[in-house]
Amino acid sequence: MNKIEIACLPGDGVGIEVMASAKQVLQKAADMHGGVQFSMTDFPWGSDHYIETGAMMPEDGIERLKEFDAVFLGAVGNPAVVPDHISLWGMLIKIRRELELSLNVRPARLIKGIQSPLRSPKDFDLIVVRENSEGEYSEAGGVIHNGQNEIAVQNGIFTRKATERAMRYAFELARTRGKKVTSATKSNGIVHSMPFWDRVFQETAKDYPDIETSSAHIDALSAFFVTKPESFDVIVASNLFGDILTDIGSAVMGSIGIAPSANLNVEGTYPSMFEPVHGSAPDIAGQGKANPIGQIWTAKMMLDHLGYTDLGQAILDATEEVTESGIKTADIQGTSSTEEVTQAILSTLQKKG
Ligand SMILES: NC(=O)c1ccc[n+]([C@@H]2O[C@H](COP(=O)([O-])OP(=O)(O)OC[C@H]3O[C@@H](n4cnc5c(N)ncnc54)[C@H](O)[C@@H]3O)[C@@H](O)[C@H]2O)c1
Numbered sequence: 001m002n003k004i005e006i007a008c009l010p011g012d013g014v015g016i017e018v019m020a021s022a023k024q025v026l027q028k029a030a031d032m033h034g035g036v037q038f039s040m041t042d043f044p045w046g047s048d049h050y051i052e053t054g055a056m057m058p059e060d061g062i063e064r065l066k067e068f069d070a071v072f073l074g075a076v077g078n079p080a081v082v083p084d085h086i087s088l089w090g091m092l093i094k095i096r097r098e099l100e101l102s103l104n105v106r107p108a109r110l111i112k113g114i115q116s117p118l119r120s121p122k123d124f125d126l127i128v129v130r131e132n133s134e135g136e137y138s139e140a141g142g143v144i145h146n147g148q149n150e151i152a153v154q155n156g157i158f159t160r161k162a163t164e165r166a167m168r169y170a171f172e173l174a175r176t177r178g179k180k181v182t183s184a185t186k187s188n189g190i191v192h193s194m195p196f197w198d199r200v201f202q203e204t205a206k207d208y209p210d211i212e213t214s215s216a217h218i219d220a221l222s223a224f225f226v227t228k229p230e231s232f233d234v235i236v237a238s239n240l241f242g243d244i245l246t247d248i249g250s251a252v253m254g255s256i257g258i259a260p261s262a263n264l265n266v267e268g269t270y271p272s273m274f275e276p277v278h279g280s281a282p283d284i285a286g287q288g289k290a291n292p293i294g295q296i297w298t299a300k301m302m303l304d305h306l307g308y309t310d311l312g313q314a315i316l317d318a319t320e321e322v323t324e325s326g327i328k329t330a331d332i333q334g335t336s337s338t339e340e341v342t343q344a345i346l347s348t349l350q351k352k353g
Protein backbone atom coordinates (compact mmCIF):
# COMPACT_ATOMS: atom_id res chain seq x y z
CA MET A 1 0.00 0.00 0.00
CA ASN A 2 1.44 3.34 -1.07
CA LYS A 3 0.71 6.08 1.46
CA ILE A 4 0.48 9.68 0.23
CA GLU A 5 0.55 12.42 2.86
CA ILE A 6 -1.65 15.38 1.94
CA ALA A 7 -1.87 18.61 3.97
CA CYS A 8 -5.40 19.98 3.65
CA LEU A 9 -5.91 23.72 4.18
CA PRO A 10 -9.61 24.48 3.71
CA GLY A 11 -9.05 28.16 4.57
CA ASP A 12 -12.06 30.44 4.57
CA GLY A 13 -15.63 30.69 3.30
CA VAL A 14 -16.58 28.25 0.57
CA GLY A 15 -13.04 26.86 0.73
CA ILE A 16 -14.19 24.88 3.76
CA GLU A 17 -17.28 23.58 1.95
CA VAL A 18 -15.61 22.51 -1.29
CA MET A 19 -12.66 20.98 0.58
CA ALA A 20 -15.07 18.64 2.39
CA SER A 21 -16.42 17.51 -1.00
CA ALA A 22 -13.05 16.96 -2.62
CA LYS A 23 -11.73 14.99 0.36
CA GLN A 24 -14.61 12.54 0.01
CA VAL A 25 -13.86 12.18 -3.70
CA LEU A 26 -10.18 11.53 -2.98
CA GLN A 27 -11.12 8.93 -0.39
CA LYS A 28 -13.43 7.21 -2.88
CA ALA A 29 -10.72 7.26 -5.54
CA ALA A 30 -8.28 5.59 -3.12
CA ASP A 31 -10.87 2.91 -2.24
CA MET A 32 -11.38 2.20 -5.95
CA HIS A 33 -7.65 1.92 -6.57
CA GLY A 34 -6.94 -0.40 -3.65
CA GLY A 35 -3.17 0.17 -3.70
CA VAL A 36 -2.95 3.74 -2.46
CA GLN A 37 -3.94 5.52 0.71
CA PHE A 38 -4.38 9.28 0.99
CA SER A 39 -3.61 10.33 4.51
CA MET A 40 -5.21 13.77 4.78
CA THR A 41 -4.24 16.06 7.65
CA ASP A 42 -6.33 19.20 8.22
CA PHE A 43 -4.85 22.51 9.24
CA PRO A 44 -7.53 25.03 10.26
CA TRP A 45 -5.54 28.09 9.20
CA GLY A 46 -7.02 31.25 7.76
CA SER A 47 -8.94 34.34 8.79
CA ASP A 48 -10.41 32.84 11.99
CA HIS A 49 -6.91 31.80 13.00
CA TYR A 50 -5.86 35.40 12.37
CA ILE A 51 -8.62 36.75 14.62
CA GLU A 52 -7.58 34.33 17.37
CA THR A 53 -3.81 34.62 17.11
CA GLY A 54 -2.91 37.63 14.95
CA ALA A 55 -1.47 35.40 12.20
CA MET A 56 -3.07 33.49 9.32
CA MET A 57 -0.94 30.44 10.09
CA PRO A 58 1.41 29.47 12.92
CA GLU A 59 5.07 30.46 12.79
CA ASP A 60 6.20 26.90 12.04
CA GLY A 61 3.41 26.41 9.46
CA ILE A 62 5.66 26.37 6.41
CA GLU A 63 8.06 23.91 8.04
CA ARG A 64 5.15 21.59 8.80
CA LEU A 65 3.87 21.75 5.22
CA LYS A 66 7.30 20.73 3.93
CA GLU A 67 6.78 17.28 5.50
CA PHE A 68 3.91 16.46 3.12
CA ASP A 69 3.77 15.03 -0.41
CA ALA A 70 1.32 17.73 -1.50
CA VAL A 71 -0.65 20.67 -0.14
CA PHE A 72 -4.35 20.88 -0.97
CA LEU A 73 -5.88 24.31 -0.35
CA GLY A 74 -9.41 25.69 -0.59
CA ALA A 75 -9.50 29.47 -0.54
CA VAL A 76 -8.22 32.26 1.64
CA GLY A 77 -9.90 35.53 2.52
CA ASN A 78 -12.61 37.05 4.66
CA PRO A 79 -12.54 40.75 3.81
CA ALA A 80 -15.21 41.57 6.39
CA VAL A 81 -12.75 40.82 9.18
CA VAL A 82 -9.21 40.74 7.70
CA PRO A 83 -7.96 43.06 4.93
CA ASP A 84 -7.34 41.02 1.76
CA HIS A 85 -3.67 41.91 1.41
CA ILE A 86 -3.05 40.68 4.98
CA SER A 87 -4.88 37.38 4.48
CA LEU A 88 -3.39 36.64 1.06
CA TRP A 89 0.20 37.57 1.89
CA GLY A 90 -0.10 35.88 5.29
CA MET A 91 -1.07 32.51 3.85
CA LEU A 92 -1.65 31.90 0.13
CA ILE A 93 1.19 34.02 -1.21
CA LYS A 94 3.40 33.15 1.75
CA ILE A 95 3.05 29.46 0.88
CA ARG A 96 3.64 30.15 -2.83
CA ARG A 97 6.84 32.05 -2.04
CA GLU A 98 8.28 29.91 0.75
CA LEU A 99 7.61 26.56 -0.90
CA GLU A 100 9.05 28.06 -4.13
CA LEU A 101 5.90 27.36 -6.12
CA SER A 102 7.20 29.31 -9.06
CA LEU A 103 4.55 28.31 -11.61
CA ASN A 104 0.79 28.35 -11.48
CA VAL A 105 -0.72 26.10 -14.12
CA ARG A 106 -4.39 26.73 -14.91
CA PRO A 107 -6.31 24.87 -17.60
CA ALA A 108 -9.62 25.92 -19.12
CA ARG A 109 -11.69 23.81 -21.47
CA LEU A 110 -15.24 23.06 -22.44
CA ILE A 111 -16.90 20.64 -19.99
CA LYS A 112 -19.87 18.50 -21.01
CA GLY A 113 -23.14 19.72 -19.57
CA ILE A 114 -21.78 23.13 -18.60
CA GLN A 115 -22.93 25.93 -20.78
CA SER A 116 -20.36 28.54 -21.71
CA PRO A 117 -21.74 32.10 -21.78
CA LEU A 118 -20.46 32.25 -25.37
CA ARG A 119 -23.27 31.85 -27.87
CA SER A 120 -21.53 29.21 -29.98
CA PRO A 121 -18.33 28.15 -28.23
CA LYS A 122 -15.94 26.04 -30.27
CA ASP A 123 -14.20 23.19 -28.49
CA PHE A 124 -11.48 25.08 -26.63
CA ASP A 125 -8.78 23.50 -24.46
CA LEU A 126 -6.09 25.85 -23.21
CA ILE A 127 -3.62 26.11 -20.34
CA VAL A 128 -2.30 29.30 -18.81
CA VAL A 129 1.17 29.08 -17.28
CA ARG A 130 1.21 31.92 -14.77
CA GLU A 131 4.56 33.09 -13.39
CA ASN A 132 3.93 32.68 -9.65
CA SER A 133 6.93 34.06 -7.80
CA GLU A 134 7.44 37.71 -8.75
CA GLY A 135 6.31 40.22 -11.39
CA GLU A 136 3.62 42.65 -10.37
CA TYR A 137 3.18 40.79 -7.06
CA SER A 138 6.09 42.29 -5.21
CA GLU A 139 6.81 43.68 -1.79
CA ALA A 140 9.33 46.11 -3.26
CA GLY A 141 8.01 49.60 -2.67
CA GLY A 142 6.20 51.41 0.06
CA VAL A 143 3.96 54.25 1.09
CA ILE A 144 5.45 57.50 2.39
CA HIS A 145 4.14 60.90 3.53
CA ASN A 146 0.59 61.67 4.56
CA GLY A 147 -2.56 63.28 3.27
CA GLN A 148 -2.28 65.12 -0.03
CA ASN A 149 1.46 64.35 -0.12
CA GLU A 150 1.01 60.61 0.25
CA ILE A 151 2.98 58.52 -2.27
CA ALA A 152 2.57 54.79 -3.05
CA VAL A 153 5.36 53.06 -4.97
CA GLN A 154 4.86 49.48 -6.20
CA ASN A 155 7.76 48.00 -8.12
CA GLY A 156 7.38 45.13 -10.56
CA ILE A 157 10.19 42.58 -10.35
CA PHE A 158 11.08 40.58 -13.45
CA THR A 159 14.15 38.35 -13.25
CA ARG A 160 15.57 36.49 -16.22
CA LYS A 161 15.60 33.31 -14.15
CA ALA A 162 11.89 33.30 -13.29
CA THR A 163 10.77 34.67 -16.65
CA GLU A 164 12.70 32.05 -18.59
CA ARG A 165 11.60 29.29 -16.20
CA ALA A 166 7.92 30.04 -16.87
CA MET A 167 8.51 30.23 -20.61
CA ARG A 168 10.49 26.98 -20.77
CA TYR A 169 7.75 25.21 -18.85
CA ALA A 170 5.19 26.59 -21.32
CA PHE A 171 7.23 25.38 -24.31
CA GLU A 172 7.75 21.92 -22.82
CA LEU A 173 4.04 21.70 -22.02
CA ALA A 174 3.11 22.77 -25.56
CA ARG A 175 5.27 19.92 -26.90
CA THR A 176 2.90 17.47 -25.20
CA ARG A 177 -0.19 19.23 -26.61
CA GLY A 178 -1.02 21.58 -29.49
CA LYS A 179 2.55 22.87 -30.05
CA LYS A 180 1.62 26.56 -29.75
CA VAL A 181 2.70 29.10 -27.14
CA THR A 182 1.26 32.60 -26.85
CA SER A 183 3.06 35.14 -24.70
CA ALA A 184 0.99 37.72 -22.84
CA THR A 185 2.75 41.05 -23.06
CA LYS A 186 2.11 44.76 -22.73
CA SER A 187 5.33 46.11 -24.16
CA ASN A 188 3.56 49.05 -25.75
CA GLY A 189 2.72 50.55 -22.36
CA ILE A 190 4.92 48.93 -19.70
CA VAL A 191 8.21 50.20 -20.94
CA HIS A 192 10.90 48.26 -19.03
CA SER A 193 9.65 44.90 -17.85
CA MET A 194 7.55 43.97 -20.85
CA PRO A 195 10.11 44.61 -23.63
CA PHE A 196 12.42 42.50 -21.42
CA TRP A 197 9.71 39.81 -21.21
CA ASP A 198 9.39 39.86 -25.04
CA ARG A 199 13.16 39.58 -25.48
CA VAL A 200 13.39 36.57 -23.14
CA PHE A 201 10.46 34.98 -24.96
CA GLN A 202 12.13 35.38 -28.37
CA GLU A 203 15.44 34.05 -27.05
CA THR A 204 13.83 31.06 -25.30
CA ALA A 205 11.73 30.25 -28.38
CA LYS A 206 14.94 29.59 -30.35
CA ASP A 207 15.35 26.35 -28.38
CA TYR A 208 11.87 25.22 -29.47
CA PRO A 209 11.76 25.52 -33.27
CA ASP A 210 8.96 22.92 -33.36
CA ILE A 211 6.63 25.21 -31.40
CA GLU A 212 4.58 27.93 -33.05
CA THR A 213 4.89 31.19 -31.13
CA SER A 214 2.99 34.44 -30.94
CA SER A 215 2.80 37.44 -28.62
CA ALA A 216 -0.30 39.45 -27.85
CA HIS A 217 -0.84 42.49 -25.70
CA ILE A 218 -2.83 41.55 -22.61
CA ASP A 219 -5.74 43.84 -23.48
CA ALA A 220 -6.26 42.30 -26.91
CA LEU A 221 -5.49 38.82 -25.56
CA SER A 222 -8.21 39.20 -22.92
CA ALA A 223 -10.68 39.97 -25.71
CA PHE A 224 -9.45 36.99 -27.77
CA PHE A 225 -10.05 34.71 -24.77
CA VAL A 226 -13.70 35.64 -25.18
CA THR A 227 -13.98 35.84 -28.97
CA LYS A 228 -11.80 32.84 -29.96
CA PRO A 229 -10.64 30.72 -27.00
CA GLU A 230 -10.32 27.74 -29.34
CA SER A 231 -7.32 29.39 -31.04
CA PHE A 232 -5.09 28.98 -27.96
CA ASP A 233 -3.00 26.10 -26.69
CA VAL A 234 -0.51 27.23 -23.99
CA ILE A 235 -0.34 30.85 -22.84
CA VAL A 236 2.56 32.12 -20.74
CA ALA A 237 1.87 35.18 -18.62
CA SER A 238 3.27 37.27 -15.80
CA ASN A 239 1.77 36.94 -12.34
CA LEU A 240 -0.95 39.61 -12.65
CA PHE A 241 -1.75 39.03 -16.31
CA GLY A 242 -2.04 35.30 -15.62
CA ASP A 243 -4.30 35.98 -12.66
CA ILE A 244 -6.72 38.00 -14.75
CA LEU A 245 -6.59 35.73 -17.80
CA THR A 246 -7.45 32.68 -15.72
CA ASP A 247 -10.58 34.29 -14.29
CA ILE A 248 -11.60 35.08 -17.88
CA GLY A 249 -10.80 31.50 -18.87
CA SER A 250 -12.99 30.15 -16.09
CA ALA A 251 -15.80 32.57 -16.97
CA VAL A 252 -15.68 31.37 -20.58
CA MET A 253 -15.94 27.77 -19.34
CA GLY A 254 -19.12 28.75 -17.52
CA SER A 255 -18.14 29.63 -13.95
CA ILE A 256 -15.20 30.53 -11.79
CA GLY A 257 -16.45 27.76 -9.50
CA ILE A 258 -15.11 25.02 -11.76
CA ALA A 259 -11.56 26.13 -12.61
CA PRO A 260 -8.59 24.26 -11.09
CA SER A 261 -4.96 25.18 -10.56
CA ALA A 262 -1.60 23.67 -9.66
CA ASN A 263 1.09 25.73 -7.93
CA LEU A 264 4.22 23.85 -8.87
CA ASN A 265 7.62 23.57 -7.26
CA VAL A 266 9.40 22.66 -10.47
CA GLU A 267 12.67 21.73 -8.76
CA GLY A 268 10.90 19.18 -6.54
CA THR A 269 12.52 20.65 -3.41
CA TYR A 270 9.22 21.21 -1.59
CA PRO A 271 5.68 19.92 -2.05
CA SER A 272 3.51 21.54 -4.69
CA MET A 273 0.18 23.11 -3.77
CA PHE A 274 -3.16 22.58 -5.44
CA GLU A 275 -6.12 24.98 -5.15
CA PRO A 276 -9.06 26.07 -7.27
CA VAL A 277 -8.83 29.41 -9.09
CA HIS A 278 -11.76 30.85 -7.16
CA GLY A 279 -11.68 32.59 -3.79
CA SER A 280 -13.68 32.23 -0.60
CA ALA A 281 -16.88 33.63 -2.19
CA PRO A 282 -18.21 35.41 0.91
CA ASP A 283 -21.41 36.24 -0.98
CA ILE A 284 -22.49 32.59 -1.02
CA ALA A 285 -20.48 31.07 1.86
CA GLY A 286 -22.38 28.99 4.39
CA GLN A 287 -25.38 28.44 2.12
CA GLY A 288 -24.48 25.04 0.66
CA LYS A 289 -24.45 26.54 -2.84
CA ALA A 290 -20.77 26.46 -3.69
CA ASN A 291 -19.76 24.55 -6.78
CA PRO A 292 -17.33 21.80 -5.65
CA ILE A 293 -16.07 21.08 -9.19
CA GLY A 294 -13.15 23.55 -9.06
CA GLN A 295 -11.81 21.82 -5.94
CA ILE A 296 -12.53 18.35 -7.33
CA TRP A 297 -10.85 19.07 -10.67
CA THR A 298 -7.95 20.48 -8.62
CA ALA A 299 -7.77 17.10 -6.83
CA LYS A 300 -7.41 15.54 -10.29
CA MET A 301 -4.45 17.85 -11.03
CA MET A 302 -2.91 16.83 -7.72
CA LEU A 303 -3.35 13.13 -8.55
CA ASP A 304 -1.78 13.70 -11.98
CA HIS A 305 1.19 15.34 -10.28
CA LEU A 306 1.51 12.43 -7.82
CA GLY A 307 1.50 9.95 -10.70
CA TYR A 308 -2.07 8.66 -10.36
CA THR A 309 -3.28 9.91 -13.73
CA ASP A 310 -5.77 7.04 -14.10
CA LEU A 311 -7.51 8.07 -10.87
CA GLY A 312 -7.45 11.72 -11.92
CA GLN A 313 -9.08 10.86 -15.23
CA ALA A 314 -11.74 8.76 -13.49
CA ILE A 315 -12.62 11.72 -11.26
CA LEU A 316 -12.92 14.13 -14.17
CA ASP A 317 -14.95 11.62 -16.22
CA ALA A 318 -17.35 11.07 -13.31
CA THR A 319 -17.67 14.83 -12.84
CA GLU A 320 -18.51 15.36 -16.51
CA GLU A 321 -21.03 12.56 -16.38
CA VAL A 322 -22.74 14.32 -13.48
CA THR A 323 -22.80 17.76 -15.13
CA GLU A 324 -24.11 16.17 -18.32
CA SER A 325 -26.92 14.56 -16.34
CA GLY A 326 -27.94 18.04 -15.12
CA ILE A 327 -26.95 17.73 -11.45
CA LYS A 328 -25.33 21.14 -11.07
CA THR A 329 -25.06 24.08 -8.69
CA ALA A 330 -26.71 27.44 -9.36
CA ASP A 331 -23.61 29.15 -10.82
CA ILE A 332 -23.84 26.72 -13.78
CA GLN A 333 -27.60 26.98 -14.18
CA GLY A 334 -28.47 24.07 -11.91
CA THR A 335 -30.59 23.75 -8.80
CA SER A 336 -28.50 21.26 -6.80
CA SER A 337 -26.56 21.88 -3.61
CA THR A 338 -22.85 21.33 -3.02
CA GLU A 339 -23.75 18.13 -1.18
CA GLU A 340 -26.01 16.81 -3.95
CA VAL A 341 -23.37 17.35 -6.61
CA THR A 342 -20.75 15.71 -4.38
CA GLN A 343 -22.95 12.68 -3.70
CA ALA A 344 -23.70 12.32 -7.43
CA ILE A 345 -19.98 12.36 -8.27
CA LEU A 346 -19.27 9.81 -5.51
CA SER A 347 -21.95 7.41 -6.72
CA THR A 348 -20.84 7.78 -10.34
CA LEU A 349 -17.30 6.94 -9.27
CA GLN A 350 -18.63 3.98 -7.30
CA LYS A 351 -20.43 2.66 -10.42
CA LYS A 352 -17.27 3.04 -12.51
CA GLY A 353 -15.03 1.42 -9.89
N1 LIG B 1 -6.74 31.48 -4.25
C1 LIG B 1 -7.46 32.08 -3.32
O1 LIG B 1 -7.48 31.62 -2.18
C2 LIG B 1 -8.25 33.28 -3.68
C3 LIG B 1 -8.59 33.54 -5.00
C4 LIG B 1 -9.38 34.64 -5.30
C5 LIG B 1 -9.85 35.45 -4.29
N2 LIG B 1 -9.50 35.18 -3.01
C6 LIG B 1 -10.08 35.92 -1.88
O2 LIG B 1 -11.45 35.51 -1.75
C7 LIG B 1 -12.24 36.60 -1.29
C8 LIG B 1 -13.37 36.89 -2.27
O3 LIG B 1 -12.80 37.32 -3.51
P1 LIG B 1 -13.63 37.61 -4.82
O4 LIG B 1 -15.05 37.85 -4.46
O5 LIG B 1 -12.88 38.61 -5.59
O6 LIG B 1 -13.52 36.25 -5.68
P2 LIG B 1 -14.26 34.84 -5.51
O7 LIG B 1 -13.64 33.91 -6.47
O8 LIG B 1 -14.28 34.42 -4.11
O9 LIG B 1 -15.77 35.15 -5.96
C9 LIG B 1 -16.10 35.75 -7.21
C10 LIG B 1 -17.53 35.33 -7.61
O10 LIG B 1 -17.51 33.95 -7.99
C11 LIG B 1 -18.42 33.21 -7.20
N3 LIG B 1 -17.80 31.93 -6.85
C12 LIG B 1 -16.51 31.73 -6.44
N4 LIG B 1 -16.31 30.44 -6.16
C13 LIG B 1 -17.47 29.80 -6.39
C14 LIG B 1 -17.89 28.45 -6.29
N5 LIG B 1 -17.07 27.47 -5.89
N6 LIG B 1 -19.17 28.15 -6.61
C15 LIG B 1 -20.01 29.09 -7.04
N7 LIG B 1 -19.68 30.39 -7.16
C16 LIG B 1 -18.43 30.75 -6.85
C17 LIG B 1 -18.66 34.05 -5.95
O11 LIG B 1 -19.91 33.74 -5.38
C18 LIG B 1 -18.54 35.46 -6.47
O12 LIG B 1 -19.78 35.89 -7.00
C19 LIG B 1 -11.28 37.75 -1.11
O13 LIG B 1 -10.86 37.73 0.23
C20 LIG B 1 -10.12 37.42 -2.04
O14 LIG B 1 -8.90 38.00 -1.68
C21 LIG B 1 -8.72 34.10 -2.69
Ligand SMILES: O=C(O)C[C@@H](O)C(=O)O
Pocket: 088, 243, 277
Ligand atom coordinates in the same frame (compact mmCIF):
# COMPACT_ATOMS: atom_id res chain seq x y z
O1 LIG C 1 -3.02 35.25 -6.83
C1 LIG C 1 -3.93 35.93 -6.38
O2 LIG C 1 -4.00 37.17 -6.60
C2 LIG C 1 -4.98 35.31 -5.51
C3 LIG C 1 -6.10 34.78 -6.33
O3 LIG C 1 -6.76 35.76 -7.05
C4 LIG C 1 -5.66 33.65 -7.21
O4 LIG C 1 -5.94 33.72 -8.41
O5 LIG C 1 -5.09 32.67 -6.72
Ligand SMILES: [K+]
Pocket: 073, 074, 075, 076, 275, 276, 277, 278, 279
Ligand atom coordinates in the same frame (compact mmCIF):
# COMPACT_ATOMS: atom_id res chain seq x y z
K1 LIG D 1 -8.36 29.19 -4.27
Ligand SMILES: [Mn+2]
Pocket: 243, 244, 247, 277
Ligand atom coordinates in the same frame (compact mmCIF):
# COMPACT_ATOMS: atom_id res chain seq x y z
MN1 LIG E 1 -7.19 35.20 -9.10
